[in-house]
Amino acid sequence: DAGVTQSPTHLIKTRGQQVTLRCSPKSGHDTVSWYQQALGQGPQFIFQYYEEEERQRGNFPDRFSGHQFPNYSSELNVNALLLGDSALYLCATSGRQGDTEAFFGQGTRLTVV
Amino acid sequence: GESVGLHLPTLSVQEGDNSIINCAYSNSASDYFIWYKQESGKGPQFIIDIRSNMDKRQGQRVTVLLNKTVKHLSLQIAATQPGDSAVYFCAENMGGGFKTIFGAGTRLFVKA
Numbered sequence: 001d002a003g004v005t006q007s008p009t010h011l012i013k014t015r016g017q018q019v020t021l022r023c024s025p026k027s028g029h030d031t032v033s034w035y036q037q038a039l040g041q042g043p044q045f046i047f048q049y050y051e052e053e054e055r056q057r058g059n060f061p062d063r064f065s066g067h068q069f070p071n072y073s074s075e076l077n078v079n080a081l082l083l084g085d086s087a088l089y090l091c092a093t094s095g096r097q098g099d100t101e102a103f104f105g106q107g108t109r110l111t112v113v
Numbered sequence: 114g115e116s117v118g119l120h121l122p123t124l125s126v127q128e129g130d131n132s133i134i135n136c137a138y139s140n141s142a143s144d145y146f147i148w149y150k151q152e153s154g155k156g157p158q159f160i161i162d163i164r165s166n167m168d169k170r171q172g173q174r175v176t177v178l179l180n181k182t183v184k185h186l187s188l189q190i191a192a193t194q195p196g197d198s199a200v201y202f203c204a205e206n207m208g209g210g211f212k213t214i215f216g217a218g219t220r221l222f223v224k225a
Contacts, residue, residue: 042202104158
């Protein structure tokens, strides 16, 4: 079992650009949550996907959007990047509609310059 | 508003001693609590969880205590080892797939 995998591991983008981050869930998991973790802070919930729909959303602007595919994998898209979007983006997956412990991927380190 | 906070941002312990990391939460509707360990450059790793119908749960070298009366959560690590050095986060969840709220974290240093 490969666990939760995220790609890419590191990424550098310019302000105003768009970025897509990817997440493959742990085997047997159907719920995907995305988090943003700024340096020295705890992860902040962005949104959660279940059955290919956004089920829950945190306090993030519409520039942050996502998608879940039939195989439960997910993408996080961020448009019009700002310097403040620089962070570690974490994907967490869980089973049984999200009501179990979540397993995290290693994250994607996004740097906006 | 909802928040999960930690009492101490940094904790330093001697190898072999027991560690206690504390956490306060404010959402009385939360019914599921989790402790995560995060090492540098890695994603958070699940340590132990506890549901609100319990007040104590034990794992391998770790124990989580939940005091719902004062909305307090603690993580006890027995015989702390250098490999336990990391940032520890408590997190709360209202269950049913609701979002998980993380605190800012406590950095644990283990002195050899």
